[in-house]
Amino acid sequence: xxxxxxxxxxxxxxxxxxxRWSPFEILFWLATLLPFIxxxxxxxxxxxxxxxxxxxxxxxxILGYAGIVTLGHAMFFGLGAYFAGIISVHGWGEPISGLxxxxxxxxxxxxxISFLITRVQHLALIMVTLGLGFLTYELANAxxxxxxxxxxxxxxxxxxxxxxxxxxxxxxxxxxxxLAVLFLCFLLSRRLVNSSFGLALRGIRExxxxxxxxxxxxxxxxxxxxxxxxxxxxxxxxxxxxTTNTVALDSLSFERSADVVVxxxxxxxxxxxxxxxxxxxxxxxxxxxxGINPQYWYFGIGMLLMVVVLFMPKxxxxxxxxxxxxxx
Amino acid sequence: MMAGEDIxxxxxxxxxxxxxxxxxxxxxIALPRGARHALIGPNGAGKTTLINLLTGQLQPxxxxxxxxxxxITALAPANRVRLGLxxxxxxxxxxxxxxxxxxxxLAVLERQRCAGQFWRRLASHNEAIEExxxxxxxxxxxxxxxxxxxxxxxxxxxxxxxxxxxxxxxxVLLLDEPAAGVxxxxxxxxxxxxxxxxxxxxxxxxxxxMDIVFKFASRIIVLVxxxxxxxxxxxxxxxxxxxxxxxxxxxxx
Amino acid sequence: MISQIAIVLFxxxxxxxxxxxLSVGLSVTLGMMNFINLAHGAFxxxxxxxxxxxxxxxxxxxxxxxxxxxxxxxxxSVIVERTLFRRLYRAGELNQVLFTxxxxxxxxxxxTFVFGTVQQVIILPSWLRGSVEIGEVRFxxxxxxxxxxxxxxxxxxxFGLERTRLGAQVRAAVDNQRMAQGLGLDVERVFAIxxxxxxxxxxxxxxxxxEIVGLSPSFGFQxxxxxxxxxxxxxxxxxxxxxxxxxxLGIGDVAGxxxxxxxxxxxxxxxxxxxxxxxxxxLFGKR
Numbered sequence: 121x122x123x124x125x126x127x128x129x130x131x132x133x134x135x136x137x138x139x140r141w142s143p144f145e146i147l148f149w150l151a152t153l154l155p156f157i158x159x160x161x162x163x164x165x166x167x168x169x170x171x172x173x174x175x176x177x178x179x180x181x182i183l184g185y186a187g188i189v190t191l192g193h194a195m196f197f198g199l200g201a202y203f204a205g206i207i208s209v210h211g212w213g214e215p216i217s218g219l220x221x222x223x224x225x226x227x228x229x230x231x232x233i234s235f236l237i238t239r240v241q242h243l244a245l246i247m248v249t250l251g252l253g254f255l256t257y258e259l260a261n262a263x264x265x266x267x268x269x270x271x272x273x274x275x276x277x278x279x280x281x282x283x284x285x286x287x288x289x290x291x292x293x294x295x296x297x298x299l300a301v302l303f304l305c306f307l308l309s310r311r312l313v314n315s316s317f318g319l320a321l322r323g324i325r326e327x328x329x330x331x332x333x334x335x336x337x338x339x340x341x342x343x344x345x346x347x348x349x350x351x352x353x354x355x356x357x358x359x360x361x362x363t364t365n366t367v368a369l370d371s372l373s374f375e376r377s378a379d380v381v382v383x384x385x386x387x388x389x390x391x392x393x394x395x396x397x398x399x400x401x402x403x404x405x406x407x408x409x410x411g412i413n414p415q416y417w418y419f420g421i422g423m424l425l426m427v428v429v430l431f432m433p434k435x436x437x438x439x440x441x442x443x444x445x446x447x448x
Numbered sequence: 449m450m451a452g453e454d455i456x457x458x459x460x461x462x463x464x465x466x467x468x469x470x471x472x473x474x475x476x477i478a479l480p481r482g483a484r485h486a487l488i489g490p491n492g493a494g495k496t497t498l499i500n501l502l503t504g505q506l507q508p509x510x511x512x513x514x515x516x517x518x519x520i521t522a523l524a525p526a527n528r529v530r531l532g533l534x535x536x537x538x539x540x541x542x543x544x545x546x547x548x549x550x551x552x553x554l555a556v557l558e559r560q561r562c563a564g565q566f567w568r569r570l571a572s573h574n575e576a577i578e579e580x581x582x583x584x585x586x587x588x589x590x591x592x593x594x595x596x597x598x599x600x601x602x603x604x605x606x607x608x609x610x611x612x613x614x615x616x617x618x619x620v621l622l623l624d625e626p627a628a629g630v631x632x633x634x635x636x637x638x639x640x641x642x643x644x645x646x647x648x649x650x651x652x653x654x655x656x657x658m659d660i661v662f663k664f665a666s667r668i669i670v671l672v673x674x675x676x677x678x679x680x681x682x683x684x685x686x687x688x689x690x691x692x693x694x695x696x697x698x699x700x701x
Numbered sequence: 702m703i704s705q706i707a708i709v710l711f712x713x714x715x716x717x718x719x720x721x722x723l724s725v726g727l728s729v730t731l732g733m734m735n736f737i738n739l740a741h742g743a744f745x746x747x748x749x750x751x752x753x754x755x756x757x758x759x760x761x762x763x764x765x766x767x768x769x770x771x772x773x774x775x776x777x778s779v780i781v782e783r784t785l786f787r788r789l790y791r792a793g794e795l796n797q798v799l800f801t802x803x804x805x806x807x808x809x810x811x812x813t814f815v816f817g818t819v820q821q822v823i824i825l826p827s828w829l830r831g832s833v834e835i836g837e838v839r840f841x842x843x844x845x846x847x848x849x850x851x852x853x854x855x856x857x858x859x860f861g862l863e864r865t866r867l868g869a870q871v872r873a874a875v876d877n878q879r880m881a882q883g884l885g886l887d888v889e890r891v892f893a894i895x896x897x898x899x900x901x902x903x904x905x906x907x908x909x910x911x912e913i914v915g916l917s918p919s920f921g922f923q924x925x926x927x928x929x930x931x932x933x934x935x936x937x938x939x940x941x942x943x944x945x946x947x948x949x950l951g952i953g954d955v956a957g958x959x960x961x962x963x964x965x966x967x968x969x970x971x972x973x974x975x976x977x978x979x980x981x982x983x984l985f986g987k988r
Contacts, residue, residue: 136571381795
């Protein structure tokens with residue numbers, strides 16, 4: 121239970137306390153360093169998890185916080201991946217500048233698209249995001265002279281980070297690089313959701329009808345978060361291109377868009393850590409269960425989705441949070 | 449309507465049809481500064497529709513609306529709020545997961561056009577939080593400022609409706625049945641809060657309870673079938689035979 | 702050239718009629734309850750499997766397998782609606798989308814388990830095979846049959862909607878659910894019946910589709926995007942909308958694959974986005 125506040129300054133402190141770093145958070149980020157020491161054979165997987173977690177955070181910002189249901193966000197992931205890959209193929213393999221450019225590219229496209237997104241709601245919105253995702257996929261396929269089509273992009277090579285850290289074949293540099301980008305973007309996202317803008321987004325999610333009634337230009341807010349989210353997704357895609365030196369059409373696929381939404385529901389939307397947790401669980405499970413018959417995988421994922429929606433609407437993280445709150 | 453009075457919100461010739469249904473017929477409103485006017489009428493008379501027309505949620509088929517002398521007929525709802533026209537909803541339109549302090553602070557920040565500053569911690573907006581807390585205090589909500597809105601009792605949620613509207617520092621406040629669903633003993637308290645609002649705000653409220661209307665309104669507009677039947681001071685309205693006919697047999701709703 | 706256009710129009714329209722049968726139920730139930738049921742295609746899939754199994758194991762003739770698919774899916778939908786979907790009407794779009802996608806996954810897995818991943822084949826009766834030549838064009842008999850069945854169903858639906866009491870109730874519930882409820886209409890019952898009818902039609906469509914599109918456990922996914930396009934472009938709660946949307950998509954898809962194979966799909970998605978931006982409620986949508 122919250123203790124009531126009796127003065128403005130206490131109200132301010134209460135708000136500040138909500139966004140304070142908890143010891144669990146610090147432990148969590150320290151734990152992300154464990155693969156370096158204890159699980160070096162899993163570094164490539166850890167890299168994939170970091171990249172996917174960054175993508176999941178980008179989707180959580182619009183889906184969990186602003187309430188926009190999207191089934192096509194892989195579009196921006198893929199745009200970032202192809203951008204970073206293509207400039208590398210054409211000679212510029214410097215990772216950090218390439219990554220920033222990829223993110224910027226995806227963000228600009230996202231801002232343009234946001235004008236379309238804010239014109240529709242409900243089923244039409246879902247279909248527009250779906251359609252745009254498929255559209256981008258078909259476009260990438262058709263422009264095979266640029267993207268390599270179904271064969272994928274060939275000839276990516278990434279220069280060492282800061283000129284010092286070569287991308288080694290065990291994956292130390294890759295994971296370190298991806299983890300650093302993930303952490304920085306996480307800090308940005310964390311500040312964003314704890315800002316007045318984050319509050320406005322939650323307002324849109326909670327009751328979009330009330331927003332104009334308090335004088336809010338909610339469409340402008342939505343456009344901004346959509347662009348930011350697209351940029352972060354583009355960064356994640358760029359990471360994929362730079363750390364694995366491969367980009368294929370699957371970076372734009374519907375499967376990727378749908379998988380990330382599943383990861384978010386697993387972990388819990390509207391809490392950035394839910395995105396990371398859901399990604400971790402999904403990818404580790406898929407890795408461990410890679411050998412089994414696909415029909416069992418689909419059955420399991422399907423049942424999991426149905427169970428989580430019915431009984432754990434706030435995701436696994438929300439479920440755990442409730443148990444912890446009750447135990448107090 | 450007295451000549452030479454300072455009219456803050458004026459509407460003339462407001463008309464709205466839905467197909468063959470005339471929901472608003474040539475309605476005129478003139479709210480002076482500091483007004484405490486009531487809008488009454490039987491169910492389906494078009495009272496909420498009129499509020500929706502004034503706030504811009506509905507576009508009129510004909511007519512004009514002026515706020516502080518400026519034409520706002522074509523303005524989007526959010527822009528009207530920024531110019532000082534605020535409303536509450538008959539059915540609670542709140543943010544269930546936000547706490548009152550968050551909700552009202554958001555409204556204040558939107559008014560100040562600061563809500564988009566995604567790089568600043570929410571807690572750093574000292575003045576906005578202080579103002580928000582003050583508003584909550586005026587409405588008796590200070591104790592529950594940090595509880596999620598959906599856990600609040602219904603009466604306090606109605607008060608929060610008003611708090612959100614006040615955060616916009618309105619010159620005109622349109623209240624759509626502020627005491628809707630609130631038990632009789634609590635609604636008097638709620639209305640004394642409304643009566644204590646600053647004297648320079650003009651208030652137009654929709655209400656069904658005649659006791660409250662006659663106690664708090666300085667002027668009453670009677671709306672029947674989308675048209676203004678009568679607009680006058682409470683005594684005149686009370687003794688008008690046409691009004692009695694409309695409300696015959698209802699007693700005090 | 703003319704003959705090519707004619708055959709594309711004919712084949713496309715036939716495909717469109719399949720899509721219509723598969724989609725109309727979803728359009729009406731979405732318009733009524735705003736419940737996004739992505740598992741609708743799974744009813745099509747199971748309808749196909751029911752028909753195939755009935756013909757193969759029970760030796761039923763094709764014409765008897767079709768109504769069996771319809772009835773079986775209608776019954777299945779009643780069970781599913783009562784036990785599962787009913788809890789999600791207030792759950793919000795994202796949850797509905799995810800739950801029903803999960804249901805599609807489970808359906809596909811179950812179908813794989815029971816029937817395997819192999820493409821199912823249906824043996825059509827001899828009078829439905831082959832083609833008829835008109836002018837220089839050969840029109841497939843089976844496709845003409847599909848068109849005929851779909852037109853009969855459309856006529857029955859329109860007649861039922863306009864002339865029967867249930868039809869009036871359906872129209873009222875789609876138009877304004879809250880008011881209909883206030884007037885004493887048992888919206889839940891109307892919805893259950895509509896859902897059953899719609900799922901039955903999807904089953905029928907699935908059974909008819911086996912010969913044209915094939916049948917495998919991924920049928921639910923394959924058809925999902927088509928069905929969603931028909932429903933969103935046609936407009937929620939509209940039979941006319943589903944008909945027009947399905948016809949357009951069917952013809953567009955076949956024409957695209959025939960004349961512009963490289964960019965056919967791209968054009969379809971572009972049209973989808975463009976139409977929804979101009980008319981978010983679909984061509985014939987009411988709300």
